[in-house]
Structures are given as C-alpha cells and as structure tokens.
Amino acid sequence: MYDVIVVGARCAGASTAMLLARQGHRVLLVDRSTFPSDLRLSTHLVWQPGVAALKRWGLLDELVASGCPPMTTAAMDVGGFTVTGTMPAADGVREAYAPRRIVLDAILVNAAVEAGAELWEGCTVDELLTDDSVGAGPQVRGIRGHLRGGRTVSATATVVVGADGMRSPTAARVGASMYLARPARQGTYFTYWSGLPSRVNTLYPRPYRSVVTIPTNDDLTLVAVNWAIDDYRAVHHDIEGQYHQTIAEAAPKLAEQLRGGRREDRWIGAAVPSWFRRPYGPGWALVGDAGYLKDPCTAQGITDAFLHAELLANALDDGLRHREPFGKALAAYERQRNAAVMSMYDFTYATSALAPPTPQEERLFTAMRDDPVLVGRFLGVFAGTVAVQDFFASPSTAA
Structure with a gap:
C-alpha cells in the first residue's frame, strides 16, 4: 500500500510526487504516457515565481542546461509603438523560461523517481477503488487500470491525487463540484x-x-x-x-x-474555459488544471502547478503525519490556493475578452512609452511578481 498515488505525471503531478517522496512518503506516480514525451497544448511559459520553485527544488540547472533561452525582458507592441521592460524578480530569480514540455516534464518525472517515487508509465487508470464501509460516503482507496500491453494493474493508497489535466477523469469519478465557472472568451x-x-x-x-x-x-x-x-x-x-x-x-x-x-x-x-473545482474529498485530492483552470492568455498554468504542488504536498504531509486531520489540512490547501490566485483569475478572465483598450488603458500605454519602470511593473503583473491589485491601485496607473 502506498501513502499517495498521483494520477498524471506532468507539471503538477510529477512535482507533487517528487515533493511527497522527498518528505519520506511512499508514492506511486501513474501516467498513460511514457517519458520523455511532449505535451502539445501548453503555453510553455514558466514565470519567475515558477522558476524560483525549480531553484528551490534543485532542478533549475537542468533546465538551463537544456539550452532553453532565459527571458528577463519582454515587449508589447500596442500598434503605434512598442514598449520593452525588465520583469521584476521573484526570490532573487530574474529569468523566465519557456521550455518545451518534452524537456520540462522529463526533468520533473526523473526528479520524482530519484526522490523515491515509483513510476508506472503507459498506465491508463480505468477506475478508482472505493470503500463504502466508513459510513460517510465512498472513500477512495486506490486505482485499477491497465498497461499498454493490456495487463491489468491495481494499487491502494491513503490518498489518490488527480493531476490529470483540465478534463480530469479523476475529478469526474469523484464528482468534484465546480464553482466560479466562466466560459471561454x-x-x-x-x-x-x-x-x-x-x-x-x-x-x-x-x-x-x-x-x-x-x-x-x-x-x-x-x-x-x-x-x-x-x-x-x-x-x-x-x-x-x-x-x-x-x-x-x-x-x-x-x-x-x-x-x-x-x-x-x-x-x-x-478554447479554454475557467473554473475552480473543490480539490479534496474522502481519500482524494486534485492539483493543477484538474482543480483550477483559467484561460492561457496570462500563461499562469505551469507556475500555478508548481506552487499548488507545494501547497498540496505540505497539506498531505500534515495529514499523513497526523499533525492535522486530512479534512482540515486539505480545506486549508483549498483556501490558500484560492487566495493566491483569485485576483489573477479575475484579471485573466478580463484580459481574455480581447476587448479594445479602455481610455484608462490607453493612458497607461502612453505613460509606459517613456517609463521603463512602469513597463516592467506591468509585465510583472503577467509574471506574477507584481500583485494585480497593487499595480492597478498605484497612482501612476489609476484612472
């Protein structure tokens, strides 16, 4: 029996498995793909807070060695002119990267295995194993699936984590409720x-x-x-x-x-909709796009996956070591996740409308033309190094 089974070995799942394994837990990581392999639908961008996570985990040097070009500046062409600025740092990290997923995901999966997680590649999960004897509804106890050769496999765990993307079969099987849902724009x-x-x-x-x-x-x-x-x-x-x-x-x-x-x-x-899912229940949890999704126009997905993997791994560690009841620890994970992303969620949805600039935005763009510091702070909103509410509350950006 495992402590945790993680279904999905991409950015959110492999990171969660790696962190839990490093904390000493017995982890099984399962994915229907084999690695290295590409993931086609991805913005690739890892903003500075996400790169800072890779640095904390000791994985940044591998990304740099892949030859992926670092980005410390970015540009915006607003039609009549182009502004360029330097993005603010996060935890001392000034570079953003946009690696191909065949590179990034392999780094993360290898790190999870090196940390002690067991990897089942080419494994499709067909169902969740549940236990109805606990008296409070079905408790997820494990998975049953098949390998590419057709052999049936199964495993049990204290917690099953769904990190299987925006169309998460795990979320569907547990009936994870959705809230604050918004259609693609x-x-x-x-x-x-x-x-x-x-x-x-x-x-x-x-x-x-x-x-x-x-x-x-x-x-x-x-x-x-x-x-x-x-x-x-x-x-x-x-x-x-x-x-x-x-x-x-x-x-x-x-x-x-x-x-x-x-x-x-x-x-x-x-075209990607936006929503939150309740990310936990009896014997299960969700992370990454399985639990929280938004339009890719601000390219937050990979960075959020890393930061939420840290939140979830810490919550599960608290539950597994009996510091907190699982329900209390995972409820705190949901609150922390939502508090961290809510302003960006609203900003991303507004940006995804692709509406013509408002008079305030036109004044902002004009001001940025002669103010590289302001350009950098605006880029920092997208990078997640400048809080949305702080930028737009500033006198230099207010109406």
Missing part, C-alpha cells in the same frame, strides 16, 4: 517556427485578437494567434490562412519574419 492556434531573427517574448494586443511570440528550445519560437471566441470558431475552416492574415494585419514586421522562417510543427489550438 477566446481561442488560440499556434505552431513553432525556426529561422526567426528576433526571438523576444512579445505581445501584440489588438481589438478582438492578439499575437504572441515566445522563444523556446532548439532555436524555435512559438507564435500564437488568439481570436475572440466567435471568430476562433470560424477560423477552424482555414487555420493557416486566417493565422497568416491576422499576423499580417496585427504585426506586419513579424509576418515578414515568418516568410523567411520555416514552420516546424502542426497547428495546435484550443
């Missing part, structure tokens, strides 16, 4: 390009659409186009044509670079 298509002379993380906001460039491993640049949700649904019939047309209209210099570059992958896209 934009949709994205992106791909990777080689041969681009300028590899700066740049945002091109335009009314009801935007373009973003993000440098990643292997001298590639992720170039994404975002459309308001109704336009995104229409784009599906001509992704390539609409992608290039939008970039030509919004970012003509970038369009010229793409003509001299080479597309290196297929089109990848999605």
